[in-house]
Amino acid sequence: MSLFLIVALPFLGALLPGLMNSAGRAACAGVTFMVTLATFVGLLTNLPTVLAGELVTVGIDWMPLLGLNVTLMLDGLGFFFACLILGIGLLIITYARFYLAREDNMGEFFTYLLLFQGAMVGIVLSDNILLLLVFWELTSLSSFLLIGYWKHLPEGRQGARMALTVTGMGGLAMIGGMMILGQIVGSYDLSVILQNRDLIQADPLYLPALILILLGCFTKSAQFPFHFWLPHAMAAPTPVSAYLHSATMVKAGIFLMARMWPVLSGTPEWFVIVTGAGLITMVLGAVIALFKHDLKALLAFSTVSHLGLITMLLGTGTAFGAMAAMFHILNHATFKAALFMSAGIIDHETHTRDIRRLGGLRHLMPITFGIATLAALSMAGIPLLNGFLSKEMMLEEATHTVLFNSPMLVPVLATIGSLFSAAYCFRLIGHTFLGPQRDDYPAKPHDPPVGLWGPPALLATLVVVIGVAPFLAEPFVKLVTASVLGGVVDVPDAHFKIWHGLTTALYMSIIAVGGGLLMLAIFNPALRVWDAAPRPEAKRIFDAIIAASVSLARKFIAPLHDGSFSRYAAIMAVTVLAVGYHAWTTGTVAPATRILQPANFVQIAGWFMLVAATVGMVFLHRDRLLSLILIGIVGLMVSVGFVVFSAPDLAMTQLTVEVVTIILLLLALNFLPNKTPIESSVTRRTIDGVIAVAVGVAAAGLSYHYMLRDTIIPSISEYHLANSYKGGGGTNVVNVILVDFRGFDTFGEIIVLGIAALLIYALTETLLSGPVRARLLNRKPDQPRAGNMHPMMMVVMTRVIMPVVLMVAFYIFWRGHNEPGGGFIAGLVASIAIVMQYMASGFGWTSARVRYPYHGVIGAGVLIAGLTGIGSWFFGKPFLTSDYTYVRIPPFEKFELATAALFDLGVFLAVVGAVMLSLESFSRLARRAHVDDPDHPMDIDPSRDDETTKAEA
Amino acid sequence: MELLVASAIGILTAAGLYLVLRLRTFPVIMGVSLLTYAVNVFLFASGRLTVGAPPILTDATTYTDPLPQALVLTAIVISFGMTAVVVMISLGAFLGGNDDHVDDPKPEADAGDAS
Structure with a gap:
C-alpha cells in the first residue's frame, strides 16, 4: 500500500466513528478497528522491502519554495514505530470498546483516537522535517482532546491544558531548531539532512539547533525537568493512558532523537x-x-x-x-x-x-x-x-x-x-x-x-x-x-x-x-x-508560572484595552491622521494635470441636499427614526451622483441596496429604543467633533488632490475596455469585469455574503433559543398597533405588482452583460419583490408560500457559480474561464449565451438568498406570543382593542 | 465639480466618524453607514470623474474607468451584509443585556481573583 494511503487512512477513517455513533457501540468500535487494521495490513505489505534493507519513499511537491514537500519514507525505524502505533492501537481499540461506559460518547473518542493515530504515523513516516513538525503539533492537539475527553473532570481539563502547554512550547522550540537545521543543510528533507553529519556538527549554530530540538523531544517524552505533565495527563481514560502515555506519543521524542541520532549524536x-x-x-x-x-x-x-x-x-x-x-x-x-x-x-x-x-x-x-x-x-x-x-x-x-x-x-x-x-x-x-x-x-x-x-x-x-x-x-x-x-x-x-x-x-x-x-x-x-x-x-510551580504570565499580560493589556469601543475608534482615527500627515509632509506633491470640471445647477443642488442630510444627521441623530429618513436621502443622493458620473450599474445597485438596508434598519429599530439619550459631556462632544472634522478635512483634501491628477502608472482599465467584448463577449465592461475578468473575486464575495446571512440566521436562532425568547414573546409593543395590519389596497397592489417586479429583475439580469444590470442588481430587485409580500401580507402568509429555504438558495447560488468555474476544467482551461456564443431562436432577436451568464445566475441566487435570509431572521424576532400570524388581508388585530381600552381606563 | 465630490467625501467622513464616536449602538451603526458611503465614493473617485461616458461599449472613443466601478459595486453589496451582521449583533446585545452601550461598563473594583 502506498505510504500516502497509510498516513491518510486514519485521518479519513476519523470521519467514520462519528457517523457510526448512532449505529451502536459495537459498530463504532468495529469501524475504528477495521480502519486501523487496514492501515496495519497496508504497512505490512511494505515489510519485504524494509526487510531487504531498502528505503520506501514517495513524495509530491507541496510548497517547494518553502522547502515544504509531502515526502514520506519508510525504513526500519519508521516501520518499527508504525508497527507499535498500529499494533497496540488495535489492542487499545478493542480494550476501549469494553472500557468506556455507556454514557461516554464513543464516536467522539474514536474520532480523536484515529486523528492521533494518523498524526503519529505521519511523524514516523515523514521524510520532510517541516511536514514532521505539522504532524508533531497534530499529536499535541489530538492528545489534548483525548486527555480532556472526560470534560466533566476538572483534573482532566487541567491535565490536558498542562500537557498542551508543555508539549506545545516544546514544539515551538523544535520548530526553531528544525529551521536552523534546514538552513545549515539547505534542505528540509531528512534523507538529505542525515547525510550531512560533519557539516551540521561543524556549524556554529549546531548547539542552538541541538538545544531547541532536544527541548521539543524532552517535553514530548517527559524528560526532566519537563517530566511533570505526564502524571497529570493520567486523568485521561485508561485506554488513552495506555496508548499515548506509554506506547506511542511519549515515545515520539525518543523517536526523533533516534531519527536524528546519525547527525546530532556523538x-x-x-x-x-x-x-x-x-x-x-x-x-x-x-x-x-x-x-x-x-x-x-x-x-x-x-x-x-x-x-x-x-x-x-x-x-x-x-x-x-x-x-x-x-x-x-x-x-x-x-x-x-x-x-x-x-x-x-x-x-x-x-x-x-x-x-x-x-x-x-x-x-x-x-x-x-x-x-x-x-x-x-x-x-x-x-x-x-x-x-x-x-x-x-x-x-x-x-x-x-x-x-x-x-x-x-x-x-x-x-x-x-x-x-x-x-x-x-x-x-x-x-x-x-x-x-x-x-x-x-x-x-x-x-x-x-x-x-x-x-x-x-x-x-x-x-x-x-x-x-x-x-x-x-x-x-x-x-x-x-x-x-x-x-x-x-x-x-x-x-x-x-x-x-x-x-x-x-x-x-x-x-x-x-x-x-x-x-x-x-x-x-x-x-x-x-x-x-x-x-x-x-511541580504542578504548583507550573500554576504559579502560568498565573504570573497571565497577570503580566493583564498589566499590559488593561491600560491599552479597556473595552471602550469609542476610545479605540478615536485612537485609530488619530493614528491614521498622524501617519497620513507625516506621509503628506515628507512626500512631494506633483503639479495638477487635470482641470476642474464645471458644475451645473442640478449638481450643486444635489450636493446641497446631500450635505444638508448629512449635517442634519449629526444634529438630529438622537431621534432614530428621523436619522433613518435622513440616511435614506444621503443614499439617494449618492446614487444620483453615480448616475451623473457615468456609473449606471453603481447607481442601480446603490438604490436597491438602500431599500433593503432601510427595511432592515426599520426592523431592528422595532426592538431598540427610539431615542438616543444625551450622555457624553460637552467637552467630550467637542473633542469628538474636532477629531471628526480633522479627519473629514483630510479625507476631502486627499480626494480633491488626486482627482486633479492622473495616475502615475497607466491603469489596467485600458486592458479591460479593450478586451471586454473580444474576450468576454459583453459590452457592459463593469459586468464583464465582475463575472469574467475578476470572477474569482466575485465568487469569494458571494460566499462572504452568504456567510454573513448565515451568521445572522445563527444569531437569531441563538437568541430565540435562549432566555431572550421569553422576553421577546411577552414584549409589549411601545407604539400603538395599526388596527388594520394588512390593508387591502396594499395587499392587492403588491400581489399584482409582484410578477411585474420579477419581470424587471429578469430583464435586468439578462441585459446585464451588455447594458447596465446583472446578477447583483437583479438579485436585489427580486428580493424587494419578495420583501413587499412580507410587508403587505404578513410573515405567516408569505413564509407559508416560500417553497425553498433561503439557505438552500444561497447554497445553490454558490454551487452554480462554483460549478460554472469548475466546468472550464473539462475543457482544459483554468478555473472560471468563460466562453460564449450567439444563438437566434425565431422570432426573437439574436442573443448571446455565455457561461458568464450561468455564473451571474449563481450571483443572483446568492444575493436573493442572503438578503432574504437576513431580513427573514430579523422579522422572526418580531413574532409575539398569543398573536397568531394572520393569514388573510384586512385582519383586525384583536390585541389593539384591549390595549386601547386599557389605556383609556 | 471635483470640489463638490471632495467636500462631500469630507463631510460624510466627518459626520460618520462623529457618529461612530457616540456611545450607543444605533448612532454607531449610522456612522459606519455614512463612512461606507464616504469610502465607496472615495474609491469610485479614484477612477477620476467623467460625465456622460459610461463604460458600455459603443462607438464612442472615451469611457470612464470601469475597474473602480466593478470593485465598488461588490463593496456596496458586501456592506449591506456587514451592516446586517452588525445590526444583528447589537440587537442581540441589547435584547440580552437590555443595554445598547458600545463600551464595556467600567469595572467597579477589580476583585483581584482571575478565576
Whole structure:
C-alpha cells in the first residue's frame, strides 16, 4: 500500500466513528478497528522491502519554495514505530470498546483516537522535517482532546491544558531548531539532512539547533525537568493512558532523537545533555513512582523513569547503546501497555486505583493477577522475561559510560534507578494482589470479560516469548538499529542472550532486585520519611508560572484595552491622521494635470441636499427614526451622483441596496429604543467633533488632490475596455469585469455574503433559543398597533405588482452583460419583490408560500457559480474561464449565451438568498406570543382593542 | 465639480466618524453607514470623474474607468451584509443585556481573583 494511503487512512477513517455513533457501540468500535487494521495490513505489505534493507519513499511537491514537500519514507525505524502505533492501537481499540461506559460518547473518542493515530504515523513516516513538525503539533492537539475527553473532570481539563502547554512550547522550540537545521543543510528533507553529519556538527549554530530540538523531544517524552505533565495527563481514560502515555506519543521524542541520532549524536554536548537528563529522569521517576498510591500515577512515573532510561542509552552515542534503546522501546511498549490496561481493569472492577485500598486480589481476579504480575516482573528485570534482557544491556552500557570523568557515576545511578524500579514493581504486585483478602473494596472485584483482559494478555504473551527466546526479536531489533545508526557506525555483533556469564551487569542486576525486595520490606518507614521530606510540587510551580504570565499580560493589556469601543475608534482615527500627515509632509506633491470640471445647477443642488442630510444627521441623530429618513436621502443622493458620473450599474445597485438596508434598519429599530439619550459631556462632544472634522478635512483634501491628477502608472482599465467584448463577449465592461475578468473575486464575495446571512440566521436562532425568547414573546409593543395590519389596497397592489417586479429583475439580469444590470442588481430587485409580500401580507402568509429555504438558495447560488468555474476544467482551461456564443431562436432577436451568464445566475441566487435570509431572521424576532400570524388581508388585530381600552381606563 | 465630490467625501467622513464616536449602538451603526458611503465614493473617485461616458461599449472613443466601478459595486453589496451582521449583533446585545452601550461598563473594583 502506498505510504500516502497509510498516513491518510486514519485521518479519513476519523470521519467514520462519528457517523457510526448512532449505529451502536459495537459498530463504532468495529469501524475504528477495521480502519486501523487496514492501515496495519497496508504497512505490512511494505515489510519485504524494509526487510531487504531498502528505503520506501514517495513524495509530491507541496510548497517547494518553502522547502515544504509531502515526502514520506519508510525504513526500519519508521516501520518499527508504525508497527507499535498500529499494533497496540488495535489492542487499545478493542480494550476501549469494553472500557468506556455507556454514557461516554464513543464516536467522539474514536474520532480523536484515529486523528492521533494518523498524526503519529505521519511523524514516523515523514521524510520532510517541516511536514514532521505539522504532524508533531497534530499529536499535541489530538492528545489534548483525548486527555480532556472526560470534560466533566476538572483534573482532566487541567491535565490536558498542562500537557498542551508543555508539549506545545516544546514544539515551538523544535520548530526553531528544525529551521536552523534546514538552513545549515539547505534542505528540509531528512534523507538529505542525515547525510550531512560533519557539516551540521561543524556549524556554529549546531548547539542552538541541538538545544531547541532536544527541548521539543524532552517535553514530548517527559524528560526532566519537563517530566511533570505526564502524571497529570493520567486523568485521561485508561485506554488513552495506555496508548499515548506509554506506547506511542511519549515515545515520539525518543523517536526523533533516534531519527536524528546519525547527525546530532556523538558530540560532547549531545552526550552531556541527553545522558544527563536521561539519568536524572530515570532515577527521579523511579523514586517518585515507589511512593505513589494511585496505580496510574505509579505507572506514569515509572514510564517517566523508563523513558529516561531510553534517553540515557541514546545519549551515550554508541551503537550498542542505540541497540539497547531500540530493544527497550519494544519491551517497554509490551509490558507497560499491559500494566496500564491491568490498572484500568482493576479501576473498572473495584472502582478504585488507590493501592492502599487494594490488596488480596489474586484469588478474586486471577487472570488480571497473572497478566499484571508477568508484566511487572518483566519491568523489574526478572530473568526469562523481556524486561530483563534490555535492562541487562542498559547496565552493560552504563558500565562503559564515563560521565564527568567519573567511571562510577553512571553505573551507580543506573543501579539505583533499577533498584527503585524493582521496588515499585514489587510493591505493585505485593500491595495490590498479595496479602489478605479484604472486605471493604468499593465494588465486588472479579475478572472482566475477555474483551478487557484479552489485549493485555496478548502483550503479556509477547513479554514471555521475547524473554524466553530473545533470538526471535534479535534480527528485527538489529534491522531497526541499523536504520537508527544510518551507516555512521556498524550494527554491533552482540547477540541477545539470557545468560552472558558472570558479568558486572549481572551483579548490578542482582543488587537491584535484592535491594528492591529490601525496599519493599522497609516500605512503611521509608514512606514516612518521604512524606516528611520537603519537595517541590511541580504542578504548583507550573500554576504559579502560568498565573504570573497571565497577570503580566493583564498589566499590559488593561491600560491599552479597556473595552471602550469609542476610545479605540478615536485612537485609530488619530493614528491614521498622524501617519497620513507625516506621509503628506515628507512626500512631494506633483503639479495638477487635470482641470476642474464645471458644475451645473442640478449638481450643486444635489450636493446641497446631500450635505444638508448629512449635517442634519449629526444634529438630529438622537431621534432614530428621523436619522433613518435622513440616511435614506444621503443614499439617494449618492446614487444620483453615480448616475451623473457615468456609473449606471453603481447607481442601480446603490438604490436597491438602500431599500433593503432601510427595511432592515426599520426592523431592528422595532426592538431598540427610539431615542438616543444625551450622555457624553460637552467637552467630550467637542473633542469628538474636532477629531471628526480633522479627519473629514483630510479625507476631502486627499480626494480633491488626486482627482486633479492622473495616475502615475497607466491603469489596467485600458486592458479591460479593450478586451471586454473580444474576450468576454459583453459590452457592459463593469459586468464583464465582475463575472469574467475578476470572477474569482466575485465568487469569494458571494460566499462572504452568504456567510454573513448565515451568521445572522445563527444569531437569531441563538437568541430565540435562549432566555431572550421569553422576553421577546411577552414584549409589549411601545407604539400603538395599526388596527388594520394588512390593508387591502396594499395587499392587492403588491400581489399584482409582484410578477411585474420579477419581470424587471429578469430583464435586468439578462441585459446585464451588455447594458447596465446583472446578477447583483437583479438579485436585489427580486428580493424587494419578495420583501413587499412580507410587508403587505404578513410573515405567516408569505413564509407559508416560500417553497425553498433561503439557505438552500444561497447554497445553490454558490454551487452554480462554483460549478460554472469548475466546468472550464473539462475543457482544459483554468478555473472560471468563460466562453460564449450567439444563438437566434425565431422570432426573437439574436442573443448571446455565455457561461458568464450561468455564473451571474449563481450571483443572483446568492444575493436573493442572503438578503432574504437576513431580513427573514430579523422579522422572526418580531413574532409575539398569543398573536397568531394572520393569514388573510384586512385582519383586525384583536390585541389593539384591549390595549386601547386599557389605556383609556 | 471635483470640489463638490471632495467636500462631500469630507463631510460624510466627518459626520460618520462623529457618529461612530457616540456611545450607543444605533448612532454607531449610522456612522459606519455614512463612512461606507464616504469610502465607496472615495474609491469610485479614484477612477477620476467623467460625465456622460459610461463604460458600455459603443462607438464612442472615451469611457470612464470601469475597474473602480466593478470593485465598488461588490463593496456596496458586501456592506449591506456587514451592516446586517452588525445590526444583528447589537440587537442581540441589547435584547440580552437590555443595554445598547458600545463600551464595556467600567469595572467597579477589580476583585483581584482571575478565576
